[in-house]
Amino acid sequence: MSTITPFPTSAPFLALNDVSVGFGPENKRVNVLENTNLEVKENEFVSIIGFSGSGKSTLVSLLAGLQRPTTGTVTMAGEIVTRPGPRRGVMFQSYSLLPWLSVYRNIELAVKQVFPKKSKVELREHIEHYIEMVHLTPARDKKPHELSGGMRQRVSLARTLSMQPEVLLLDEPLSALDALNRAVLQDEILQIWEQQKKTVVLITNDVDEAILMADRIIPLTMGPRANLDTAFPVGLERPRDRRTLTENPEYKFLKTEITSYLVGMNRTANESRDSRIVTMPEVSPRDFNPVSKNDRSVRSR
Amino acid sequence: MSAKYTILKGIDIAGLNFLSPVVRLATGEEPAKQMKEIGRLIVIPTLAFLAFFWLWAVVAPKHRTKSGEVPTPSVVWDARAGIWRFHNYETAKQDGFLLQGKERETELARATARIAEVGMLEKIAREQLTAAREASTVKFDTTVAPAKNAYDTLREISRESRKGRTAALKAEAATLNTATEEARLAFLQKLRDTEARTEIDKLELAKLKDRYEEAQEITFPEVKDATRANTVLAEEKQFLVKYIDMLGKDSRELKLAAAKTKLKETRTSFLTATEGDLYRLGSGIIKNEKFIKTTASSKYAKPWTLPKQIVRSLLCVFAGFLLASAIAIPIGILCGLSATFMAAMTPFIALFKPVSPLVWLPIIMIIIGGFMPDPENNAFLMFFDKVPFIKNYKIDPMFLSSAVTVALCSLWATLVNTALGVGAVDKDHMNVARVLRLGFWSRLFKIVIPTALPLIFAGLRISLGVGWMVLVAAEILSTSEGIGKFVNDMYTNGSSESFAQMFVVVFIVGIIGMLLDRIMVVFQRLVSFDSAVPAG
Numbered sequence: 001m002s003t004i005t006p007f008p009t010s011a012p013f014l015a016l017n018d019v020s021v022g023f024g025p026e027n028k029r030v031n032v033l034e035n036t037n038l039e040v041k042e043n044e045f046v047s048i049i050g051f052s053g054s055g056k057s058t059l060v061s062l063l064a065g066l067q068r069p070t071t072g073t074v075t076m077a078g079e080i081v082t083r084p085g086p087r088r089g090v091m092f093q094s095y096s097l098l099p100w101l102s103v104y105r106n107i108e109l110a111v112k113q114v115f116p117k118k119s120k121v122e123l124r125e126h127i128e129h130y131i132e133m134v135h136l137t138p139a140r141d142k143k144p145h146e147l148s149g150g151m152r153q154r155v156s157l158a159r160t161l162s163m164q165p166e167v168l169l170l171d172e173p174l175s176a177l178d179a180l181n182r183a184v185l186q187d188e189i190l191q192i193w194e195q196q197k198k199t200v201v202l203i204t205n206d207v208d209e210a211i212l213m214a215d216r217i218i219p220l221t222m223g224p225r226a227n228l229d230t231a232f233p234v235g236l237e238r239p240r241d242r243r244t245l246t247e248n249p250e251y252k253f254l255k256t257e258i259t260s261y262l263v264g265m266n267r268t269a270n271e272s273r274d275s276r277i278v279t280m281p282e283v284s285p286r287d288f289n290p291v292s293k294n295d296r297s298v299r300s301r
Numbered sequence: 302m303s304a305k306y307t308i309l310k311g312i313d314i315a316g317l318n319f320l321s322p323v324v325r326l327a328t329g330e331e332p333a334k335q336m337k338e339i340g341r342l343i344v345i346p347t348l349a350f351l352a353f354f355w356l357w358a359v360v361a362p363k364h365r366t367k368s369g370e371v372p373t374p375s376v377v378w379d380a381r382a383g384i385w386r387f388h389n390y391e392t393a394k395q396d397g398f399l400l401q402g403k404e405r406e407t408e409l410a411r412a413t414a415r416i417a418e419v420g421m422l423e424k425i426a427r428e429q430l431t432a433a434r435e436a437s438t439v440k441f442d443t444t445v446a447p448a449k450n451a452y453d454t455l456r457e458i459s460r461e462s463r464k465g466r467t468a469a470l471k472a473e474a475a476t477l478n479t480a481t482e483e484a485r486l487a488f489l490q491k492l493r494d495t496e497a498r499t500e501i502d503k504l505e506l507a508k509l510k511d512r513y514e515e516a517q518e519i520t521f522p523e524v525k526d527a528t529r530a531n532t533v534l535a536e537e538k539q540f541l542v543k544y545i546d547m548l549g550k551d552s553r554e555l556k557l558a559a560a561k562t563k564l565k566e567t568r569t570s571f572l573t574a575t576e577g578d579l580y581r582l583g584s585g586i587i588k589n590e591k592f593i594k595t596t597a598s599s600k601y602a603k604p605w606t607l608p609k610q611i612v613r614s615l616l617c618v619f620a621g622f623l624l625a626s627a628i629a630i631p632i633g634i635l636c637g638l639s640a641t642f643m644a645a646m647t648p649f650i651a652l653f654k655p656v657s658p659l660v661w662l663p664i665i666m667i668i669i670g671g672f673m674p675d676p677e678n679n680a681f682l683m684f685f686d687k688v689p690f691i692k693n694y695k696i697d698p699m700f701l702s703s704a705v706t707v708a709l710c711s712l713w714a715t716l717v718n719t720a721l722g723v724g725a726v727d728k729d730h731m732n733v734a735r736v737l738r739l740g741f742w743s744r745l746f747k748i749v750i751p752t753a754l755p756l757i758f759a760g761l762r763i764s765l766g767v768g769w770m771v772l773v774a775a776e777i778l779s780t781s782e783g784i785g786k787f788v789n790d791m792y793t794n795g796s797s798e799s800f801a802q803m804f805v806v807v808f809i810v811g812i813i814g815m816l817l818d819r820i821m822v823v824f825q826r827l828v829s830f831d832s833a834v835p836a837g
Contacts, residue, residue, distance in 0.1 A: 066732055084735045096729035100751045100830040109747060113737045143830065163737070 011078075012039035014063065014167055014198055016228075019072035020046040029070075032058050033183045034225040036072075038163060040167075040199055040219070047202045048228070049258070050220030051266065056203045057093075063201060064090045068140070076167065086114045089165030093172045095152040097144040097159075104140050116164045130162040133192065142165055149163040150181035157189065161196075170191075170202045174209065183242065186212060193240060207258050211251060212240055219261060222269035234256055273294075305378040316822045319343050326376070369797030372804055379529065382800035388538040388606035396546045398601040401554045409548040416541040416743075425532045437521040448513040455509055461646035466495050507832050526577040547601065556596050564589040604780050612808065613694045618772045618817075620700075621707025622765055629715035629764070630757060634745070635717070637753065639721020654713045658771040662778050667703040675696050699781035706775045711768035718760025722753030755829040762821035769814045773789065784810060 016038040022029040028276050038255045050056050059066035062074050072080040076088065099104050107127045109116070118126060131137055134154040142232040144152055153173055160168065170189075174182045190213055191202060194253075206209050210217045217230045236250055247252050312320045322338035325331070325632040329763055355372045361371040372380065391394045400408055470492065477485055549555070567589060575814050636643040676698050685696035695702075734744050750757075776785020788806055791799035 064732075064736060066735060082737075084732075085738055086736065088736070090732070090736050092729050092732065096727065096733050097732075098730060098751065100746065100754075110737055113739060113743070145830065175632050 004012075011041075011097070012075075013042040013077060014038075014040040014044075014201070015075045016059075016062065016069075017073045017075065019069040019074065019201040021062065021067070022070045024138060031070075031073075031225050033062075033069075033228060036226070036228050038228055040201060042199055043197045044210075045193060045200045045202070045213060045215045046231075047204055047214030047217045049204055049207065049210050049217055049219055049262070050226070051222060051262070052205060054220050054222050055224075055226040056205075056220060057171060060090065060203055063167075063169050064088050066090075086163040087165055088167040088169055089160035089163050090169045090171065091160045091173045092186060093175060095144070095149075095156045097152060097155055098204070099144050101135055102141045102143055103155050103158075104128075106144070106155060107131065107162050111158050111162050119142070127162065130158040131215075131254050133161065134188065147299075148181075149177050151187060153177060154188075157192075161192065166199060168198050168199065168200045172203050172205065175205065182209075187242070189213070207255055210258070211233075211236070211254050212242060212245065217254075217258060219258070219265070222265060248298070276285050314823055314826045316826070319346075321546035357432055366800070368795050368800040371800035372797070376801045377804040377808075380798060381805045383798065384607045386536065388608050389604050390536075390544075391507065391603050394540075394547050395601045396545055397544055398551075399551055400548065400552065405548055405554060409545065412541055412548060414543050415613060416538065416545065419534055419541060423538060425536055426527065426530045430524070430531055433521070433523040433527040434610060437524050440521065445513070445516040448453075448509070448516045450460070451769070452506070452509040452513045455502075456506055458508060459499075463499055463502070466498070466673060471497060506564060515777060518806055551753045553596060557593060560593045560596060560756060564593065591736050592757040605786070605810075607784075607806075609694075610783050611813070612705050613700070614772060614776065616691065616694055616734060616766050616812070617700055617704050617776075617781070618707055618765070619703040621772070622711065622761075622768050623711035624704065625764055626715060626767065627711040628761070630719050633716045633719025633757070634723050634749070634753070635727075636720035638749070639746075643720060645658065650716065653709075656710075658710045658774055661709050661780060662702060662706045662775050665705045666698070666779060669698050669702050669705070680812060682804070695782070697781070699779045703772060703775040703779050703781045703783070707768040707772050710771040711764040712803055714763035714767060715757065715760035719753060722760075723749055724757030725756070726752045758821065758828055762817045762818065762825055765817050768808075769817060773810060 016036050017035060019036045020031050021033045022031040024030050027238075048056060049057060052096060058067065062069055063081075065074070065081045067089065067221070081088075085170075098109070101109065104127060106128060108123070111123060111127055115123070115126070128137070128140075131140055134157055136151060136154055138160065139147060144155070147155070152177075156173070169193060174185055177185065193213075202210070202213060211234055214234055216233050218231045219229045221227045221229055232254060234254060236245070236248065305324065307322055307325055312318065312324065322335040322342065326335040330361050358373045358375070361373045364371045386643035397405075397408060411647075470488075473488060477488055480488075498519075562738065564586065567582055567585045570577075571579065571586060575584065601778050632646065673682065678683055682696055682698075730748050730752065734748050739747065771787040773788070774785070775781070776783040777789045779783075780786055780789060784806060788803055791803045791806075
């Protein structure tokens with residue numbers, strides 16, 4: 001793994017080449033992804049945005065090597081990806097921490113496997129460094145069920161980073177969190193990325209998140225037969241500050257642009273679908289006595 | 302404060318939830334709420350138990366069997382004491398046989414003093430029994446005699462009146478040869494009426510007879526108690542007589558001493574005799590030497606007592622349980638990992654799971670008998686004779702058969718649960734393993750087994766419960782020493798006391814089963830990482 005030949009920065013570091021993923025028998029195959037192409041440069045932060053069910057997770061599985069494409073190839077640094085490995089660290093939406101292991105042990109599992117030659121002391125320093133990086137040192141020996149959602153995702157982030165991957169694949173890592181936690185973690189991820197400069201592919205359904213974090217935003221068209229469309233480059237200067245960003249005209253322009261693109265895509269998708277309109281029975285609410293605003297039972301809720 | 306929560310957590314893990322309101326109340330936490338909880342978790346179950354005992358005490362004596370009345374709770378309680386006494390006597394004899402020197406003499410003196418005491422007590426008890434019998438005879442006469450009189454009188458009266466009626470009818474019948482049809486029909490009616498009268502009399506008689514018999518069967522508690530006291534004393538006396546023999550003339554020490562003296566004599570006469578059969582004297586010496594050797598290592602042949610049988614049953618169920626786990630967990634893991642292997646195993650599981658232990662046992666006894674045609678000299682069995690503690694419980698082919706039967710009947714729950722647990726591994730966890738490129742064994746031990754552990758333990762808990770139930774049945778059938786053998790012996794014995802002792806066994810088996818289940822619940826909770834395990 002250490003003998004990586006220097007890679008021309010202009011060439012794509014991570015790429016999908018005419019990739020299709022389908023299921024079902026050959027004559028009646030349904031493609032989730034069809035003739036998809038993607039080129040990510042080294043140290044680039046790319047965000048892929050799309051509606052749920054459009055095949056975003058399939059895309060991550062392909063990039064990670066967890067799934068093989070039906071046709072086409074996935075390449076990383078010019079080599080065809082055939083199986084998952086620690087060079088491409090994945091952060092899953094569901095944290096996927098082992099519930100019977102403490103924060104430390106969860107990370108240890110990854111570090112021991114990826115760096116088997118490290119001595120005991122080096123191992124501990126390495127693990128504690130990454131726990132510190134995500135500000136979890138006080139929760140070092142807690143089990144996942146004793147942590148909040150945000151803390152769990154931090155552990156997951158620390159575990160992924162501790163493998164020192166060349167590519168970070170983030171599969172909607174923040175979508176299960178509440179808005180506050182999400183903002184905090186976004187900032188943390190950005191900060192870490194700016195320090196370490198890794199190639200990142202972030203899958204999301206949040207336009208703000210994409211604009212805040214990515215260099216390029218690539219929309220995924222509606223599945224089945226989803227495809228990656230033309231990218232929206234994000235030219236905003238880094239480091240980006242979420243407090244001033246909303247005032248930035250380019251931010252406003254991009255947000256309107258991408259949102260209207262997505263809304264338009266949704267509309268066409270709905271129109272192209274079989275229009276089976278089911279008339280619903282008329283259900284009007286029964287005439288209850290209006291509850292007084294001063295009613296105690298209402299207030300107490 | 303933290304000590305309180307440690308205790309509460311411990312209670313929760315042990316599944317003894319009824320204790321937690323007591324602890325909370327003791328620390329003054331929401332007394333009203335805790336009292337309510339205590340009412341629900343402690344008072345209500347206690348009341349239910351009392352109601353059960355009351356119902357039992359009322360209903361049991363109503364049913365008579367060839368082993369006497371169905372025992373009431375108090376009789377069962379006495380039977381428990383009887384079992385314990387027997388155990389203590391036998392243990393005392395065993396220990397007494399080995400006592401030596403001063404110790405033996407003091408113990409002998411103590412036993413001799415006690416037997417005199419028991420003799421006195423017995424005399425008093427016998428007098429009391431006689432008194433009770435006399436008192437009860439008076440009572441018996443006062444209740445039974447009137448009933449008997451009433452019955453006898455009515456029987457006499459009804460017999461007389463029937464005779465009279467029959468005679469009258471016969472006389473009338475004699476005059477009917479010339480009578481008209483009408484008169485004859487009237488006579489027939491009279492006959493019918495008389496018959497009906499007789500029936501009524503019979504019913505009344507039967508009623509009186511029932512009352513009389515009921516009165517006869519009244520047993521008097523004073524007599525019962527006096528008899529029981531007598532039996533207990535007689536038992537003790539019988540024991541003491543034996544015990545004194547064990548400490549005295551039959552003790553190992555005295556026997557050895559006697560043999561040694563004799564050996565000396567024979568030796569002297571062998572060496573100095575100028576005439577006589579030297580061959581006979583010489584072989585006498587050798588015989589004596591042999592006798593001394595065997596006596597020096599001899600022990601009292603203690604019969605099996607229930608406490609020892611219980612320990613053997615527990616050993617047997619754990620042997621079976623370990624065997625079941627050793628088979629079921631690996632196969633269950635393979636089933637969970639490979640759909641193909643699961644498909645291969647499914648028919649076997651479906652076919653063998655419902656087979657009763659009573660079918661397995663004879664088959665296994667024959668198979669094990671085939672492996673051990675000579676159990677006395679079998680190397681495998683002789684190995685257990687050297688293991689401390691276990692050597693006291695005589696591992697024989699019957700024990701092994703029972704253990705294997707337990708294993709065969711109980712392994713299914715663990716197998717199925719393990720397969721389920723292994724099959725339920727989170728897909729995301731597997732993806733993590735793939736990204737990390739964990740090898741097969743790492744995946745198995747770091748991800749698959751930890752995930753499956755709570756379900757494996759749930760299976761083990763069911764297995765142990767099933768095993769315990771199967772074991773008693775297996776022991777009854779195989780007559781392997783243990784609780785089942787005890788029940789079988791009591792059944793064959795057929796006395797009313799052994800009938801009550803079988804009830805004691807019900808409670809012992811129940812309590813041990815409950816404890817085993819509790820232990821497994823604790824294990825199950827310790828290996829579960831988040832969700833609580835139902836205690837029920």
